[in-house]
Amino acid sequence: MATKLENLKDLFLEQGRELHDAAMQEQKELPEILKDATNQQLKAIIDRQLKMAKTEISYLDEAFKKLRVKGQGEKNLCCESIIKQTKALIKRSKDAEVRDAAIINSIQRLNHNKITGFGSLTSYAREIGQDEIAANLHKALEQEKSIDEDLSDLAEWEVNKKAASVVL
Template identity: 40%
Template sequence: MNNTLGNLRELFVQQSLQLFDTTMREQSELPYVAKNISTPELKELVQKKLRSSKDTGDFLQEVFHTMEIRHEVEKGIYCECILTHAEALIDRSKDPYVCDAVILNALQQLCHNNIASLGSLASYAREIGQKEIAFSFEGLSAEEGNIDKELARLAKHSINRKASFSIM
């Protein structure tokens, strides 16, 4: 892959490939993370996040085919950092609710990254004449936003409260 970015289409391609790597990492690593969850509602949200990640990955593959983009890896470093840090904190968590709070925070960080990426890709797609693709990216971003809202609600009304009463 040429590392130069000479126009918005090339930036679109680079960031699409990076988001695709992120979705693949989420799909491979979130099931491991989910094994450490004690709150049923959080387990359900991890499953929802996995479905969203799969939808995004599947859509990106369609985009690559439609736009004749060669599928080369562009590592999603931010996702890797979030998951690596979360795994380290999970290993150090002595209380199940503290562990759930760690996982919830990591999921929110992943959602926020994906919302930003999908929003940028929608904007780029619209600008380069790919209006249908832009519309689909906006829908995927809204889906991530809904998951983030559910995570925030669960943090505020349950997990963070329970974690605050954990044994220190």
């Protein structure tokens, strides 16, 4: 049974644990998705995403330690669902360019979940007087935005164009 959220700190902790789980899921699942990508820029971005997930775990672990609370516990069902859908799309993609386009979309969906999460957590941390934690979470937010922008550029200027020209 889930605990009651009595204040903003409780909400911060619950959503922080969900983001921690999202980053852990990425660490586990993205290497498999990386193997299915064919575009070299996409592979480099996925590698950045993996490194960023490791950094996010570190930031969140540091926050939990500073607040003297357990860091694990909440499952990020959104992330779990996106990863499951991504694997299904990869299996069904007959063409490498279409598969790369699907992978970009999926990683952006993961990023958007984390962008909203880190944005909210940054704000919550400031409100509960944890400016140092907020600063680290803001760094994670900016990195997620940067990766998202790079994925959008890659999709728009290269991958989607190649996928659109596929005729089976």
